[in-house]
Amino acid sequence: MIGLYTAAQLRPAEQQLLAGLRPDTLMQRAATGLATICAGLLGRVAGARVVLLVGSGDNGGDALLAGARLAARGAQVRAVLLSPEGAHAGGLAALERAGGRVVRGEDAGFERADLVLDGIVGIGGSGPLRPPAAELVARATAGPGLLVAVDVPSGVAADTGEVPGAAFAAQHTITFGAVKPGLVVGAGRGLAGTVHLVDIGLGGVLPAPDAVQLTDADVAAHLDAPGADDDKYSRGVVGVIAGSATYPGAGVLCTGAALRTRPGLVRYAGTAAAGVTAAWPEALVTSGRPGDAGRVQAWVAGPGMGTDDDALSVLAEVLVTDLPVVVDADGLTLVSRHPELVRDRSAPTVLTPHDREFARLFGDVGPDRLAAARRGAAELGCTVLLKGDATVVADATGRTHVNATGTPWLATAGTGDVLAGVLGALLATGLPAAEAAASAAHLHGRAGQLAAEHGPLIAGDLVRRLPETVARLRGSVG
Ligand SMILES: NC(=O)C1=CN([C@@H]2O[C@H](COP(=O)(O)OP(=O)(O)OC[C@H]3O[C@@H](n4cnc5c(N)ncnc54)[C@H](O)[C@@H]3O)[C@@H](O)[C@H]2O)[C@@H](O)CC1
Ligand SMILES: Nc1ncnc2c1ncn2[C@@H]1O[C@H](COP(=O)(O)OP(=O)(O)O)[C@@H](O)[C@H]1O
Numbered sequence: 001m002i003g004l005y006t007a008a009q010l011r012p013a014e015q016q017l018l019a020g021l022r023p024d025t026l027m028q029r030a031a032t033g034l035a036t037i038c039a040g041l042l043g044r045v046a047g048a049r050v051v052l053l054v055g056s057g058d059n060g061g062d063a064l065l066a067g068a069r070l071a072a073r074g075a076q077v078r079a080v081l082l083s084p085e086g087a088h089a090g091g092l093a094a095l096e097r098a099g100g101r102v103v104r105g106e107d108a109g110f111e112r113a114d115l116v117l118d119g120i121v122g123i124g125g126s127g128p129l130r131p132p133a134a135e136l137v138a139r140a141t142a143g144p145g146l147l148v149a150v151d152v153p154s155g156v157a158a159d160t161g162e163v164p165g166a167a168f169a170a171q172h173t174i175t176f177g178a179v180k181p182g183l184v185v186g187a188g189r190g191l192a193g194t195v196h197l198v199d200i201g202l203g204g205v206l207p208a209p210d211a212v213q214l215t216d217a218d219v220a221a222h223l224d225a226p227g228a229d230d231d232k233y234s235r236g237v238v239g240v241i242a243g244s245a246t247y248p249g250a251g252v253l254c255t256g257a258a259l260r261t262r263p264g265l266v267r268y269a270g271t272a273a274a275g276v277t278a279a280w281p282e283a284l285v286t287s288g289r290p291g292d293a294g295r296v297q298a299w300v301a302g303p304g305m306g307t308d309d310d311a312l313s314v315l316a317e318v319l320v321t322d323l324p325v326v327v328d329a330d331g332l333t334l335v336s337r338h339p340e341l342v343r344d345r346s347a348p349t350v351l352t353p354h355d356r357e358f359a360r361l362f363g364d365v366g367p368d369r370l371a372a373a374r375r376g377a378a379e380l381g382c383t384v385l386l387k388g389d390a391t392v393v394a395d396a397t398g399r400t401h402v403n404a405t406g407t408p409w410l411a412t413a414g415t416g417d418v419l420a421g422v423l424g425a426l427l428a429t430g431l432p433a434a435e436a437a438a439s440a441a442h443l444h445g446r447a448g449q450l451a452a453e454h455g456p457l458i459a460g461d462l463v464r465r466l467p468e469t470v471a472r473l474r475g476s477v478g
């Protein structure tokens, strides 16, 4: 598990750690890591042209101290100071001692730079980048130099990923102590490039994280192989309500995804029964009501089920049970009209909206996707899986996961139906809702990445690739 930490969590931890150390120890550790990674990115340091963008806080100090280390190894380092009187004094002195030069913005030489280091602002930033900083960023990023951000790309809100104005579009972000949420979610994710984490020794003093990202190993732990005592019922039976007689596709995709994630038993109830059984003879189907399907441990309801009164009564029948339920797609439209169906449940409910569905349920997502998912989860007392390039899962207690897998190739019709099926299969095993949802998003993203290795993908490719994805995840452990 990778912890994501806000500035408010990091600052006291840094203070606690610093209490037993020389005041500039952490900054020196940060600068050493920064210079080492920049040197690796440059390949050859001697003669390399490096430009530092230096703000007046410690983020600028990191850039100056790293610049000094690169200058000492023969790089030609120029520093542009946004506020000459406020620049970090120790960093400035070190840079000058090592042969680096302070220059005016006009003389930065962006057009010939090999690397531009953005030390304008880090976790101390607030609001849109101010005009002089925004202008400098525009000029710096137009040049050919490799764009490297110190701790956080300037203009990105470290805690949320909000980008309220101009920002440094980094190819690499070298971050200190812990990964910040803004590097992996929201608009900030697209500006962080490759994230490198430098250990500055905070490990022992960090509190519980604000949010987490699962790793392959975390998810593989939920994908154990059947044992000698297992039978087709023992590993969780999932029930699927999806698709319709006219549009069976969602039923076929959702049922197939559930089967391919956790083969054992998948039951299907609904008017797409004929289409589902033709595609998946392994599923047990009924064209009747959910109650006719037989016993299940979790339901998935919604993809392509329609939004008329019949659909509402089917959804209500499932939601009055004391079983875990995943509500997706058309089911979410129905819940937005009848939130009491979900609010009053005692068993776990997972809602899986994309942004437009979320807006119908809870109002606009807005720029802070973590806060939005938490708000929705608290409002209806359920788990919300907010889809996106970095899917966010929050439960009613505020526990939050950010998904780390996937590919933009997933932006194609039907991939959400597949996610719902994967999630239902994991929920039926008895996993807590948040773990099941976050693991499903991870597995779905990995299936997307695997399918995309073979060219443009369609939703059915994800279903076909699920067994190999599970095998690869399991193989990644130990
Ligand atoms: N606290 C610590 O122990 C450590 C901090 N480190 C570095 O210190 C940084 C935090 O330093 P600070 O707290 O000094 O804050 P920052 O340097 O991140 O930001 C403060 C500066 O940015 C300016 N600023 C804020 N919002 C702005 C905006 N919208 N447009 C333009 N300028 C803006 C402020 O006027 C101030 O000069 C971290 O991001 C990291 O780079 C590292 O050296 C590791 C250790
Ligand atoms: N740009 C993107 N990058 C990565 N994943 C994406 C992107 N766009 C969509 N996805 C993922 O694809 C899936 C789309 O689901 P959804 O919008 O419900 O589609 P559908 O209703 O057609 O099945 C979600 O899992 C979402 O996270």
Ligand SMILES: [K+]
Pocket: 059, 118, 119, 120, 121, 122, 149, 150, 151, 152, 153, 154
């Ligand atoms: K920065």
